[in-house]
Amino acid sequence: MDRETLLKEEICEIGRRLWLRGMSSANSGNISARVSDNEVVITPTLVSKGFMKPEQILTMNLEGEVLRGEGYPTTETPMHLSIFKARKDIQGVVHAHPPVATSFAVAGKALNLHLIPEAVIFLGEVPLIPFQPPGSQELAESIIPYLEEYDAVLLENHGAISWGSDLTQAYHRMETLEFCAEITLYSQILGGAREIPSPAKENLLALRAMMKHKQ
8 A cells, every 4th residue: 555545544543533532523623644755645624534534635745736636625734734844854744623722722821831751751842822813824834933842832712733753643742732731721720730840850851852853
């Protein structure tokens, strides 16, 4: 089976996981993966991520032209293509609306506390990008400055987006993001989110930096 077909099947599986976990209601959210230097596969617009079929996934070039497939790509296509153009090592992108993380985005709060060792290493801080209209070139361009240091961002009054060296990693980062948002919220309700104490926190941050450098 060729890479393009495999990626289309993987997009459908990840879409199903997003929908089952409540991170993509109705037709919301979008997913993409790099096929080659100048081609990506991407989800269509107005289709539930929980019920997609491989033949519905479109193949595009980085100039935004549909090469294979019928229908229209997601309205968030500019955001996906902008990320792939900016960093050739990025192979997968996931945009969703996980409820707790999106609540932080609506409240105008970044996820920048260091609470769980695994989250510090594998996700790090998740900054908040000021609001830009969904689907706009302004939104697409606003993400670029964050790609090098971060693995995911919150989109103010909108949702979240994550990326990775493959599609599975991008999806796992979205799962981790929502987990961090839940832990942050619950711990604050219980009286305060206490960060990992130093020097353990600094050691974890150093380990994360070393791992990102090797990517």
